[in-house]
Amino acid sequence: MESGWSWDQKSLIGELIQGMELTKQLRTELSSASGEESRGSLVQGILSSYEKALLILKWNGPTNQLQMVEATPGLPGSPISVNGSPSSDDSGRVLKDPQDSRKESKKRKTQPRWTEQVKVNSETGFEGPHEDGYSWRKYGQKDILGATYPRSYYRCTFRNTQNCWAVKQVQRSDEDPSVFEITYRGKHTCSQGNYLAQTCHSPDKQEQKETDRDPHELQPLQENLFGNQTIQNIEKLENKASTFCFGSSSTSVGCKDIVNAGFSNLAIDTHSALGSFTRSFTSPTSPDKNYFTPSPCQRSNVGGTHSVQNLDPDVHEIFSANTSATNSPILDWDFPFDSEQINPNFPFNSQGFFY
DNA sequence: TAAATTTGACCAGT
DNA sequence: ACTGGTCAAATTTA
Numbered sequence: 001m002e003s004g005w006s007w008d009q010k011s012l013i014g015e016l017i018q019g020m021e022l023t024k025q026l027r028t029e030l031s032s033a034s035g036e037e038s039r040g041s042l043v044q045g046i047l048s049s050y051e052k053a054l055l056i057l058k059w060n061g062p063t064n065q066l067q068m069v070e071a072t073p074g075l076p077g078s079p080i081s082v083n084g085s086p087s088s089d090d091s092g093r094v095l096k097d098p099q100d101s102r103k104e105s106k107k108r109k110t111q112p113r114w115t116e117q118v119k120v121n122s123e124t125g126f127e128g129p130h131e132d133g134y135s136w137r138k139y140g141q142k143d144i145l146g147a148t149y150p151r152s153y154y155r156c157t158f159r160n161t162q163n164c165w166a167v168k169q170v171q172r173s174d175e176d177p178s179v180f181e182i183t184y185r186g187k188h189t190c191s192q193g194n195y196l197a198q199t200c201h202s203p204d205k206q207e208q209k210e211t212d213r214d215p216h217e218l219q220p221l222q223e224n225l226f227g228n229q230t231i232q233n234i235e236k237l238e239n240k241a242s243t244f245c246f247g248s249s250s251t252s253v254g255c256k257d258i259v260n261a262g263f264s265n266l267a268i269d270t271h272s273a274l275g276s277f278t279r280s281f282t283s284p285t286s287p288d289k290n291y292f293t294p295s296p297c298q299r300s301n302v303g304g305t306h307s308v309q310n311l312d313p314d315v316h317e318i319f320s321a322n323t324s325a326t327n328s329p330i331l332d333w334d335f336p337f338d339s340e341q342i343n344p345n346f347p348f349n350s351q352g353f354f355y
Numbered sequence: 356t357a358a359a360t361t362t363g364a365c366c367a368g369t
Numbered sequence: 370a371c372t373g374g375t376c377a378a379a380t381t382t383a
Binding site for chain 2: 138
């Protein structure tokens with residue numbers, strides 16, 4: 001199992017384990033002191049978080065092709081605090097005029113950034129979507145010097161409504177056209193990010209969250225994945241697939257009919273963990289001039305798989321590929337905590353903890 | 356009709 | 370001057 005782990009990953013796990021052990025020691029000491037239930041709960045929250053982190057890492061496994069391009073947890077340039085609130089760069093961002101907006105956009109270069117290489121199925125010709133569970137809106141496309149394929153730029157759909165400034169870039173690899181390099185920048189501070197962070201690796205909480213969710217944001221997962229609408233969409237897509245190949249398009253939010261509002265990977269992770277499968281697809285707008293944007297609804301990295309090739313052939317018919325879990329924020333946390341972040345009242349089990 | 360995408364223009368960094 | 374990243378009006382889609 002460990003053979004495929006990078007040094008950074010091993011190191012991270014080691015640190016997490018150490019932190020957990022230290023916290024346990026602290027808990028022991030605290031328990032000997034009088035009272036202080038709040039401390040106890042705090043420590044428990046810390047432990048719980050460590051355990052979740054380890055679980056996430058184990059689930060992502062060594063075959064995840066995620067690469068940390070600019071892993072900056074804790075660095076000055078990393079603006080995301082552990083409680084998930086937007087950093088000073090982003091918080092309260094109100095774009096009063098275009099100049100301010102552009103200044104902010106440049107500052108975003110200092111945000112944590114990481115790249116995933118998503119391999120898609122080359123057998124079907126229908127290279128399908130890349131869906132990482134978040135809902136993205138394309139805001140630009142550029143031809144990149146020396147690159148065969150253009151780069152597409154996406155921002156979180158909820159930028160305006162929830163002040164979420166996560167963005168991603170998608171570029172098809174020149175070397176291996178079946179590989180899409182997806183660079184994420186910033187973290188999701190929107191509800192979908194919180195939702196995914198809290199639940200995607202905590203199946204026991206999923207049911208509860210489903211009852212809490214906004215019906216407009218998250219439809220019942222089963223309905224999304226296997227409901228009538230899904231089947232209809234699959235049929236539509238299959239009809240389009242014959243004319244759909246690289247160089248054609250899908251949308252980055254193309255999976256939303258099945259996952260709606262980008263919560264697919266929640267279910268997918270859960271299903272994958274259980275050894276079941278999901279189908280993913282795109283709903284391309286498909287003007288010819290568009291370029292394909294990979295959107296793997298499937299994140300099959302659980303158990304060490306990553307690309308669609310590892311799926312059951314029956315699942316191949318549309319496509320799927322995966323990305324790392326929850327937009328890979330787990331490798332980008334701002335550790336260690338500082339004194340402010342460890343607030344006795346901080347809800348470690350709350351939605352914001354992972355972001 | 357609202358939301359999403361396209362695409363030319365603008366801007367900052369190099 | 371060139372390039373990458375973003376904006377925003379126009380267009381398309383659902």
